[in-house]
Amino acid sequence: MAAEAVGAFQMANAQLTDLMASVEANKFQCQRLVTRSGMIGVFVDQIAGRPDLATPSIVVGIKLLEVAVLRCQEQLRAHTAPSWLRRVYESGTDTVSFEQLNRSLAESAKGINADLQVKQIFNPSDDETDRQQDLVDLQRREDEFVFKLSNHDEGLAAQYPAPADRVTAIRRQFQTILQECVPKPKEQRETADSLLEGFIVPYAELKLEKKLGGGAFGEVYLGWWRTDKVAIKVLKGGDNREFMNELKLMAKLRHPNVIQLMAVCLEQGHNALIMEYMQRGSLFDVLANQRVELDWPRRFRFASDIAKGMAYLIGQKILHRDLKSCNVMLREDLGAAKICDFGLSKMLQAKSTDVVGSIRWIAPELFRLEPNTEASDVYGFGMVLYELATRRLPFAEYNDKQVEEAVKKGERPIIPKDVPKGYADVIRVCWDQDPSKRPTFEKIVREQWLEPTTPVAPVAPASFAFPRVPSVAPGYFPQQFYLNPSTYPPALGPKPPPRHESRTIPIQVPQRSVSLAPGAMPRGVQVLPGQQVGRQPLPNYRGAEARVVSNEIPGLQVGQRLILQEAWSDGTARGIDPSNNQMFEFPIRVVRINAGAQNTYGGVPMQMQGYPVAQTVQYQWNRQ
Missing domain, CATH: 3.30.200.20 (Phosphorylase Kinase; domain 1)
Structure with missing residues (x-):
């Protein structure tokens, strides 16, 4: 057992030494890892020659050393061609990673009772010297680095099509990263x-x-x-x-x-x-609450705040990658919006083709596994603007597969005619199928596309009363009252072609059989003359809040909050979990519907579609 562990460690050590010949950057720190691993290997060889020392705990320690050396191999590979350019572009001297690897080697060496050797081998002043030498080497090779990265990195080429812009951006990032690697004086470190x-x-x-x-x-x-x-x-x-x-x-x-x-x-x-803590909760919650009436100046304020927050993030070289109404929080007086939830965010330089985020806000190019860019966040912003305008989820009637197919074909949700023209133009240009035609957040903010010219009055805490939107003709908006007249519409350029709104994809929902005696209907439902007996749609409950009261449906837990999308006379319903946008279909009896709720995230009050109100509501509660 001990011989096998020693052999595996020695092989890993030999591979680490071989990798050193191919290292292109941070050579001093990489060489230090190789040297220290080799010195520990000498002590392991002594154990191999003394069977009496190879106790079970020592064998475990040797195996842990092998794991630490394998991690060092990964670090050296990251500094060989072709990955070293991207590694240096993102991390410079990569101080944190080297510190972690040295710490891992030292702790593993203690597991084979090499405490004295650890003190001699791992000298912090050596690490500081190595970092400074690597930093000087990178600074000396700046022109070489910029030239190679600008000509070989496909992600940066797509992000900066113009060679001159690409070279400028790479040089600026390289200098910023190296400046962060400069050792700080003792006083600064203590502070x-x-x-x-x-x-x-x-x-x-x-x-x-x-x-x-x-x-x-x-x-x-x-x-x-x-x-x-x-x-x-x-x-x-x-x-x-x-x-x-x-x-x-x-x-x-x-x-x-x-x-x-x-x-x-x-x-x-x-x-x-x-x-x-933002007392009012998320933008999603406010949009789903029909008791909160939002005038257009306030909607413009929210949109402008989101754009400013995103422009700041992009300026910090951060992509959000999951921008949606659930990840926008509102102040208690509804006077400001703030972006939150950075669990899926990435640095702008990090080339990532992961399809992450919520599918109703995912840009079409991400389904083609193209890299995440600012343009993909701008697309999600366009969907948030649609939510603000309509108080509806994007593609509310579609399941996830239908959403993906629609987005790939260039389909978009229909923008109602009563949405202000300037605002609708911003939506269209933000969710354009071609990422290169979408604006940057910096341009949206700088040219004040969404800045309201009418002051937005604060709302008293816990108040849900808002002035109603002025009555205007369809498709028209009093531009001089709500918009900045100096930037609309010329700043947006020509109106995009209406191809995104010319048609909709039909929803194909399989018909369900009704488990009832011939001619029978569920209790409490009255069939009016001329109506067809069978699976009939119940009132338009889209947006009504419900709470799960039974664990009989996989994936649903008691107390879980759902926003209903549809309900049918056979006792089934479909709803979405707002925390993760997952759609469920379930019997109505497993949920308790908020009896006082209106059709919240659907945009219009409930319409009973031919069923008497009292009898239908009684049917709902009897089914629970």
């Missing part, structure tokens, strides 16, 4: 450490009150941190890569239209982000 101590807080300081929502990676709670009411996002457990990604991004963000990270807890089993 940074002090700030970090106040930023990382113990879990005991947090008090969770109630769950606000959740997703695949974590759950968000309303709670208290010291004397502040906050939103606390708690990692569910398991893989914490998404959590750490969100932490790294949020920690450096400071903007009035981006949710502020206040502190973080990193205790084992208690990873949590402490963020500012």
